[in-house]
Amino acid sequence: MVKLVDIKYEPLSIEIYIADCIHNEPVLFLWEDSFTKLPYHVDIVNIIPGNNFYSKLNKGTEHFRSNVIFKVITLKDYEVIFSHEVKKLDFIYGKKVLYISQNNYSGYSYAARNYVYQLLQSGYDVQWDFSKFGSSTYKPCNKEEELVFRCINKNIDYDSVIVHHVPDGWSGIVNTLPRNKKCYGLTVWETTSLHRDWVNMINNNVDEVIVPSFFNKDLFVSSGVNKKINVWYHDIFPFCRNPLIDVDKVFDKFLIYKSNKFVKDVDLIKNTIKNKTIYYNISQFNERKNITQVIRTFCKKFKQEDNVCLFIKTFFKSFSRSEVEVLKYNFLELLKKFDNIPNIIFCFDDLNDDEITIIHEFGDVYFTLNRGEGFGLCTYTAKKIGNKIVCGKFGAEREFLDESCDILLDYTLISPFNMEIYHNWYNDDKQKWASYDDDVVVSKLQYFPKTIKQSYNYEK
Numbered sequence: 001m002v003k004l005v006d007i008k009y010e011p012l013s014i015e016i017y018i019a020d021c022i023h024n025e026p027v028l029f030l031w032e033d034s035f036t037k038l039p040y041h042v043d044i045v046n047i048i049p050g051n052n053f054y055s056k057l058n059k060g061t062e063h064f065r066s067n068v069i070f071k072v073i074t075l076k077d078y079e080v081i082f083s084h085e086v087k088k089l090d091f092i093y094g095k096k097v098l099y100i101s102q103n104n105y106s107g108y109s110y111a112a113r114n115y116v117y118q119l120l121q122s123g124y125d126v127q128w129d130f131s132k133f134g135s136s137t138y139k140p141c142n143k144e145e146e147l148v149f150r151c152i153n154k155n156i157d158y159d160s161v162i163v164h165h166v167p168d169g170w171s172g173i174v175n176t177l178p179r180n181k182k183c184y185g186l187t188v189w190e191t192t193s194l195h196r197d198w199v200n201m202i203n204n205n206v207d208e209v210i211v212p213s214f215f216n217k218d219l220f221v222s223s224g225v226n227k228k229i230n231v232w233y234h235d236i237f238p239f240c241r242n243p244l245i246d247v248d249k250v251f252d253k254f255l256i257y258k259s260n261k262f263v264k265d266v267d268l269i270k271n272t273i274k275n276k277t278i279y280y281n282i283s284q285f286n287e288r289k290n291i292t293q294v295i296r297t298f299c300k301k302f303k304q305e306d307n308v309c310l311f312i313k314t315f316f317k318s319f320s321r322s323e324v325e326v327l328k329y330n331f332l333e334l335l336k337k338f339d340n341i342p343n344i345i346f347c348f349d350d351l352n353d354d355e356i357t358i359i360h361e362f363g364d365v366y367f368t369l370n371r372g373e374g375f376g377l378c379t380y381t382a383k384k385i386g387n388k389i390v391c392g393k394f395g396a397e398r399e400f401l402d403e404s405c406d407i408l409l410d411y412t413l414i415s416p417f418n419m420e421i422y423h424n425w426y427n428d429d430k431q432k433w434a435s436y437d438d439d440v441v442v443s444k445l446q447y448f449p450k451t452i453k454q455s456y457n458y459e460k
Helices: 107-121 143-149 196-205 214-223 247-251 266-275 291-301 321-335 353-362 377-385 438-444
Strands: 002-009 012-018 025-033 039-047 051-056 068-074 080-086 096-100 125-129 160-164 182-186 208-211 228-231 254-258 261-263 277-282 308-313 343-347 365-367 388-392 407-409 412-414 433-435
Touching (some): 012 080, 025 051, 039 051, 107 125, 107 143, 107 160, 107 377, 182 196, 196 214, 214 228, 247 353, 254 266, 266 308, 266 343, 291 308, 291 321, 291 438, 308 353, 365 377, 377 388, 407 438
Parallel strands (some): 182 208, 277 308, 277 365, 308 343, 388 407
Antiparallel strands (some): 012 051, 025 039, 025 068, 068 080
């Protein structure tokens, strides 16, 4: 067993304890980039069980673009016997944080729960408050989230505050906070520029800004934000079996499209997922997420006889019966234009974080034509579990994708449209997002064999 003893950040160093159960043998001490896996420093160390060992880089975390991972690897069989990711969080003032966010089924909320988890894993004391954004019915679904939920309304003497929400929700909260507490605003944007009102809200309400990508940092600066901008990547909870998940209940929420109907046939759906390559998309139904073009190009490329299936997990603004029915109507109108369409499975229900992970587990190719992402949490999750990615070259996703193995699509920039039903922050003459040509997408789409993974929840 290898145990973490201490981390220091200036310069970056680690202290570990190696227990007696590890036999005397040489190992690698490896420091590497969390995204690219490029090695920063490596040593061969002859370990002596029952002792502490140290490893150091001669630079602080501010020198590195991404998080840094330290690994201990045996030379006998190259097994990783210890791994610790050092988060670039030293920009946060103090070690006690009041974290204010949403807590529901949205991407903002998933990111917030994981950000609190990252703070806990990095030794911060956290008080989590989601009461400012309405009531919440979301419950923890894994041991990591249970740790996060223990932080709800803890009463700590916090050093700093993180308000994780869109900037128009910041001022009402910031005005209630003590003036001597440092305040960070955490948000994300997806086009080439921020709305001018957002720039004013950011510059006038918080001490510093946190964004989840360098794509965001660059566009915030070019839009006129004059606060210090810190990059803090989203992350995901570990992939592991959860004995509390009832997989049959999850599959019972899926519908397969057959003979112009949405049919609940669990056995057929399970058989399809088991035997066909699953291209999938997890997105809200809006113009930016662009699900319609995903379905349309998939139906242009593949036919029923092809060994593929498209899985769409979506919702409109809520999970109400009326909104589900209008989505079915829209998809039916689209699909009736095609003959001999490939298998398509839909999910219109709300799923918790572990249930969403099940989709990533049985999926093989994450296929998105989103018009812009400030990070791309679903794409990142799919990449981290080992799936193939098909998406555009615009936005933050390029920061963690690899053109040698993922398919990245060319685009043209156009003005945003059809987003007024959500908000007016896209209505700005400087903003642009990506547009994709059907013929280019179809030419790049190809058949991939099923991804070979270890067994996860969906195979129970």
